[in-house]
Amino acid sequence: MAAPTDVIPRRPTLLFIVVLALLFILMSLSTRTRYVGETRTMFERAVMVLFSPVPKTVNWIGGTASDMYHGYLDMRRSVSENNDLHRKVADLTTENLKLRQSETDLRRLRSLLGYSEQFGMQTSMAQAIMLDTSTRFKSIILDRGSNSGIEVNDAIVNANGLIGRVVLTTKDMSKVQLIVDSNSSVGSLVERTRRQGVIRGDGANGLQMYDVPSLADVQEGDAVLSAGIDGIYPKGIPIGVVTKAEKGQELFKTIHIRPSVDFGSVEEVIVIHTRKIPNDVVRYAP
Amino acid sequence: MRWLRFAIGLLIALTLHSLLDSFFPNALAFFNPYVILVVYYSMGGNILGAIIAGVFAGFVQDAFSGAIFGLHAFSLTVCAYAVAYVNSRLVLRGTLAFGACLAGAVVMNELVIYLLVIILLKQKVEMFEQGLIVKTIFTLLFGMLVYQLLLLFLREEPIAATQRPAGW
Numbered sequence: 001m002a003a004p005t006d007v008i009p010r011r012p013t014l015l016f017i018v019v020l021a022l023l024f025i026l027m028s029l030s031t032r033t034r035y036v037g038e039t040r041t042m043f044e045r046a047v048m049v050l051f052s053p054v055p056k057t058v059n060w061i062g063g064t065a066s067d068m069y070h071g072y073l074d075m076r077r078s079v080s081e082n083n084d085l086h087r088k089v090a091d092l093t094t095e096n097l098k099l100r101q102s103e104t105d106l107r108r109l110r111s112l113l114g115y116s117e118q119f120g121m122q123t124s125m126a127q128a129i130m131l132d133t134s135t136r137f138k139s140i141i142l143d144r145g146s147n148s149g150i151e152v153n154d155a156i157v158n159a160n161g162l163i164g165r166v167v168l169t170t171k172d173m174s175k176v177q178l179i180v181d182s183n184s185s186v187g188s189l190v191e192r193t194r195r196q197g198v199i200r201g202d203g204a205n206g207l208q209m210y211d212v213p214s215l216a217d218v219q220e221g222d223a224v225l226s227a228g229i230d231g232i233y234p235k236g237i238p239i240g241v242v243t244k245a246e247k248g249q250e251l252f253k254t255i256h257i258r259p260s261v262d263f264g265s266v267e268e269v270i271v272i273h274t275r276k277i278p279n280d281v282v283r284y285a286p
Numbered sequence: 287m288r289w290l291r292f293a294i295g296l297l298i299a300l301t302l303h304s305l306l307d308s309f310f311p312n313a314l315a316f317f318n319p320y321v322i323l324v325v326y327y328s329m330g331g332n333i334l335g336a337i338i339a340g341v342f343a344g345f346v347q348d349a350f351s352g353a354i355f356g357l358h359a360f361s362l363t364v365c366a367y368a369v370a371y372v373n374s375r376l377v378l379r380g381t382l383a384f385g386a387c388l389a390g391a392v393v394m395n396e397l398v399i400y401l402l403v404i405i406l407l408k409q410k411v412e413m414f415e416q417g418l419i420v421k422t423i424f425t426l427l428f429g430m431l432v433y434q435l436l437l438l439f440l441r442e443e444p445i446a447a448t449q450r451p452a453g454w
Contacts, residue, residue: 011334012333012334012337012367013333015334015337016333016337016363019337019341019363020360020363023341023344023356023359023360023363024356024360026355026356026359027354027355027356027357027360027402027406028406030354030355030356031354031406031407043355044348044349044355047345047346047348047349048349048350051300051349051350054297054300054301054304055300055303055304055307055350057301058301058304058305058308059304059308062305062308062309
């Protein structure tokens with residue numbers, strides 16, 4: 001005997017009604033105990049405990065993601081700040097170097113200025129822009145020429161001593177023959193004994209003093225100055241220091257001198273506009 | 287398989303619930319993921335399974351919301367029964383049918399809650415009509431989006447009949 005067909009559809013409906021009734025009772029109970037501070041029903045707590053990992057996990061993931069995001073933002077900010085600081089350090093280092101350079105320049109220019117005031121002649125400043133001391137012919141090029149009043153045979157000095165003389169000028173440049181050039185001659189004297197001689201370049205960044213008699217009193221360490229007898233270089237400019245003085249093969253001593261100027265580091269120089277010897281006086285010179 | 291899908295869906299709904307609570311408090315006033323889940327399951331036409339699904343989903347929603355415990359279980363069970371009952375007789379399939387069932391379920395769910403609150407708590411739900419409209423629209427939009435995604439992902443009709451039509 002088959003079950004009546006109209007009974008089966010009623011089963012879920014019956015169940016539905018029973019479930020609703022139970023839920024209504026549950027809600028009523030819940031309503032009674034539902035006031036502030038009241039613990040929830042055991043069933044509710046059980047459901048919460050059962051599913052609590054989900055909100056906890058979501059919360060943990062959210063918190064971690066938030067931390068990571070903020071960490072990332074902080075890291076980006078730190079990187080940007082670090083780059084800025086690096087840039088600032090580089091800028092400050094450059095500025096510091098410039099200031100140091102300026103301070104050195106200022107000191108050097110002050111000493112040059114003080115030195116130039118010693119001469120009773122007109123002077124001007126110039127900058128060495130090219131330097132050739134590698135060959136036998138040693139010269140430097142200055143950034144000023146005839147437009148600045150520079151003429152051939154003007155003496156060139158710096159704070160350390162004598163550098164050379166102008167041998168060629170253009171409007172805005174000058175060529176200077178260094179005293180270490182083997183074709184250069186400078187009238188000189190030994191400061192201690194006032195013994196005079198002629199200094200020439202030895203062709204190897206050194207100097208030699210000629211025409212000093214074997215009996216003259218010249219010793220190692222003696223300072224040598226310009227004698228002011230050649231019509232080019234003023235008197236009293238330091239040239240160098242005697243490094244070796246010995247008896248030569250003939251009547252004269254062989255004297256080696258170390259220049260007081262380091263020609264490899266010449267920058268600013270003083271141009272001494274030497275008083276020119278009038279032609280008629282030159283004509284009667286011996 | 288359908289129960290496994292339901293369990294996964296319940297976990298996703300709870301995750302969504304937690305996320306919305308964490309980042310957009312009161313967002314559930316405009317959107318209810320549990321209704322979508324219950325309607326999706328109930329459209330299989332199995333009334334018994336739908337009742338159980340409604341009770342479970344409602345309990346989970348009640349446990350993690352401030353409502354009276356059993357309120358959402360009651361309302362969702364009513365919705366589940368109604369949807370399953372209709373689908374046991376008319377096999378409704380497709381996005382539009384799902385949307386229609388979902389919209390009806392949301393309205394029914396809200397009405398049941400409204401009545402229960404009045405009966406049990408003697409309180410009136412403020413701005414019920416506006417809330418109902420907004421909730422229906424947002425839940426409907428999200429539900430249909432989920433349905434389309436399931437369609438795309440499963441490459442078959444997401445809702446399989448679990449009960450032959452008019453079999454009960």
